[in-house]
Amino acid sequence: MIRIDRKPQLFSFRVAGLIFRDGYVLAQRGAKDDYWALPGGRAEIGESSEETVLREMREELDRPVRIERLLWTVENFFSYEGYAAHELGFYYLLSLEEPFPFHETDVVHRVEDGVEVEFRWLRATPAALAGHLLKPQFIADRIETLPAVGEHLIVREGLPKEALP
Numbered sequence: 001m002i003r004i005d006r007k008p009q010l011f012s013f014r015v016a017g018l019i020f021r022d023g024y025v026l027a028q029r030g031a032k033d034d035y036w037a038l039p040g041g042r043a044e045i046g047e048s049s050e051e052t053v054l055r056e057m058r059e060e061l062d063r064p065v066r067i068e069r070l071l072w073t074v075e076n077f078f079s080y081e082g083y084a085a086h087e088l089g090f091y092y093l094l095s096l097e098e099p100f101p102f103h104e105t106d107v108v109h110r111v112e113d114g115v116e117v118e119f120r121w122l123r124a125t126p127a128a129l130a131g132h133l134l135k136p137q138f139i140a141d142r143i144e145t146l147p148a149v150g151e152h153l154i155v156r157e158g159l160p161k162e163a164l165p
Helices: 049-061 126-131 138-142
Strands: 003-006 009-021 024-030 040-042 065-080 083-096 107-112 116-123 151-157
Touching (some): 009 049, 009 065, 040 049, 049 065, 049 083, 049 116
Parallel strands (some): 065 151
Antiparallel strands (some): 003 009, 009 024, 107 116
């Protein structure tokens, strides 16, 4: 997995997918976390971002997915557990090829991935995603107007002003 830990700095290469259903987007979190993220994970050396998202969905959702298009490549800078984190992220619009459990308020799936990870559907609106602390935060702001072609973003979330260039 591509993760470089040089405390207090951390670099990772993460790939995630947006999967929609009936006005909701699928999200995941560690069972003990207080925030949600999009389903996905870290790329492996020698693996493309597309290969990563397909592998992660098979591992975590036990379902094949279809890649519709790349939405964003993101250089994300943020604070995380004492780290100044730098994450290179690829975010894809995905479609499920097989049915997946759906409920408007409950966890619909769990998987063991070093820690217990739970999945649920969150209403795909800026207010609902912000209220559930979806990370990275830029997704909530853009959830209602997905780009027709991939965009490159540089995002700095939650960093003290003195850390910004």
